[in-house]
Amino acid sequence: MIRVANLTKHFRVHERPPGLKAALRSLVSRTYKTVKAVDGLSFEIQRGERVGFLGPNGAGKTTTLKVLAGLLHPTSGDVVVEEHIPFLRKTTFLERITLVMGQKSQLIWDLPPAETYAMNRAIFDVPHAAFAATLAELTELLDLGPLLNKPTRQLSLGERMKCELAAALLHRPTTLFLDEPTIGLDVSMQLAIRQFVRDYNQRHEATVMLTSHYMDDVVALCPRVIVIDRGTLIHDGDLRGLIKQMDPDKRVSFTLPADAREPDALIAKLGTVIERDGPRVTVRVPEREVAGVVGHLFEHHATDLAIEDPPLEEILRVMFKRESPPT
């Protein structure tokens, strides 16, 4: 379980205008400004939940995850993760959590991943039998077989990410903080990692908190989302609820037959056009009118019909625009 109450994390940042003069002046007197990376954040996550943690760049997501994982001392507020105060970094705490940062590596660069795994086994004091079983499971789920004995520096980004995930999970943590775990990966690798995270969550009843720039990750994995901006909470709840609240209209896509009569008039009648590419059209339709629109489309022999929620990216774009102060 994760409990965060009134968390703030401020950084003191040295400010210097460009230029040689400013550089020399900064030798004698420096000006600092306080950046409020996290500012009064509160939420709770129950064991076994999968939560998407969203926000624009610089919203404070990574800082929050680092506080939760015990890497940063909070400026104020209470944080409890797995019944521990994270920044004390007690052994019993570190044994239960993991933090995967897509842009940081814990693999020993010059040695094959198998060596990092052996090192982690020793440091986390995982019994040999349990280690072998977990490694076998991870090797199968992530298809690590051919990678285990290849030097890390020779692995591709995707291969390395899979190996990173395995390194982070060998001690079977029950709370996973995943910060951009799919960054830079191709679509099939993203799918594999998503599937893996879901399996792990279900097998071990692990709590998962995930940030990602790929909204598909969030939609596929997280029934609940916490959205923050400039360090403060702006939404916490069910993902579908968020979408409904922000934009209750559906997206109806279809392909018109080549011999459709007066297609422009027909489309205009259905709803607001969002995209039109030849005979393929996407319109925006209020939820209660969807049935009528679909009926119409059938009458006109439209094919490849799809009814979808608005994409999460679009929802967030609107949301963050609304939250921005007037300029």
Place this chain on the structure above:
Amino acid sequence: MRRTLRAIPTMLRIGVAETVAYRAEFIVWMLTTTLPLVMLALWSSVAAETAFRGYSSADFVAYYLANLIVRNLTGSWVGWQVSEEIRTGAMAMRLLRPMHPFVVFATSHLAAVPFRSLIALPIAGALLLSSGASAISHHPAQLLLAIPSIVLAWIITFTILFAIGSIAFFITKAMSLMELYFGLFSLFSGYLLPLDLMPGPLATFAAYAPFRFMLSVPVELLTKDLATGDALTLLAKQAAWAVGSVAIALLVWRRGVRRFEAVGS
């Protein structure tokens, strides 16, 4: 503690694997510790005709070969590593593991010692026993004391460098401190010249600063004939510095890690 002891064999094994991963780096490292040989050539020529302030040519040979051996066994680069990992945020990954980074770094550095000395040690040892034999300590007990003294020198060097590296928690570029450290170390540890060749006030400073205990003391035990009491006193002082430097390193670390900003995403 028991967990640490159980982990050490694996950590040592991986430390060895890391050390031998790059052959070129391996050779470069061995070359960097050969500065005493240059000094040896210099001082041997100075003392070729007559002894220089009590040092004969053979004394210089013995001094610098012993110096090379001790430096090979005790040299450390942990300060650069720690400060760089703090600056880039890579230290974050170590902080997520339930073992103090001090122990993890110490083990991996310890694993490297025999390999980094693989070539230099036998050659220096053989030369010391041939050309410098007359200038080696004549007391076997004192030669034995050099062994714990080398261990203590390793501890002091490692921990002081660990502490300097940890200063990166407080200032962004602790590397400049490392330059300062290396300057002071070269002068006051006996790395460049025997400490008893130093002029008055500098010699006094050298006697009390920690640098002497990082290199000169084991070299003195190997090459001088000291009274037993003096030898034991040196060792006791060295042990005190070892305890003190561990305490300082852990304190700087503890204070610093609170300020860690785990930069980079």
